[in-house]
Amino acid sequence: MIFMKIVGFSGSPRKDGSTNTLIKRIFKKAEDNDYETNIFYLNDMNINPCQACGYCKENEGCDLDDAMKNLYEEIENADYIIIGSPIYYGEVSAQTKLFTDRFYSIFNSKTKNLDNKKVILVYSQGNPDPQTYIKYIRHQNKFLYEFMGFDVIDTLIASGINSKEELLKNQEILEKADEISAKIE
Numbered sequence: 809m810i811f812m813k814i815v816g817f818s819g820s821p822r823k824d825g826s827t828n829t830l831i832k833r834i835f836k837k838a839e840d841n842d843y844e845t846n847i848f849y850l851n852d853m854n855i856n857p858c859q860a861c862g863y864c865k866e867n868e869g870c871d872l873d874d875a876m877k878n879l880y881e882e883i884e885n886a887d888y889i890i891i892g893s894p895i896y897y898g899e900v901s902a903q904t905k906l907f908t909d910r911f912y913s914i915f916n917s918k919t920k921n922l923d924n925k926k927v928i929l930v931y932s933q934g935n936p937d938p939q940t941y942i943k944y945i946r947h948q949n950k951f952l953y954e955f956m957g958f959d960v961i962d963t964l965i966a967s968g969i970n971s972k973e974e975l976l977k978n979q980e981i982l983e984k985a986d987e988i989s990a991k992i993e
């Protein structure tokens with residue numbers, strides 16, 4: 809039997825908000841298949857900013873002793889990772905940025921091979937036009953995720969959304985989430 813692990817990382821501080829709801833919705837197909845799913849709320853975790861100390865260039869791993877120690881393992885052991893963030897002032901939330909900057913020690917690792925790890929990106933934004941931040945989102949895909957060697961299999965932009973209630977009324981976005989969910993196989 810095939811067994812897979814799907815791990816979500818949410819950069820939204822709102823537990824019952826749209827970002828978390830979308831990540832969990834994307835878990836659906838994996839859960840139907842009895843794959844393991846787990847969501848980490850970055851807002852609740854002790855994640856320090858990258859110190860650019862250079863430790864990871866000379867050694868394996870990161871010198872900071874915080875929640876990332878566990879999250880590095882989670883990323884390494886996952887078949888799919890889902891990274892979700894609300895859009896704040898045209899960019900990802902600070903919680904998300906703290907997390908993704910810390911990818912640097914994975915980038916510098918001589919032993920970790922994350923090439924082609926499958927990544928699904930989720931963005932939730934109040935602005936109704938999904939094209940508004942598209943340049944930024946493409947930039948993230950290219951200069952962060954693809955640069956890291958991740959295989960971005962899909963990007964969901966939930967536009968015109970400010971709450972879970974608004975999301976649950978938006979059939980188009982929910983269907984797109986279900987389509988992405990079906991790709992986890």
Ligand SMILES: Cc1cc2nc3c(=O)[nH]c(=O)nc-3n(C[C@H](O)[C@H](O)[C@H](O)COP(=O)(O)O)c2cc1C
Binds near residue numbers: 820935970
């Ligand atoms: C500090 C802050 C800044 C925001 N900036 C933007 C923005 O630049 N563009 C936008 O479309 N929505 C913006 N929003 C709205 C959020 O992106 C939107 O409400 C999103 O759905 C929140 O996701 P959540 O439900 O997971 O919390 C902002 C919200 C906050 C709290």
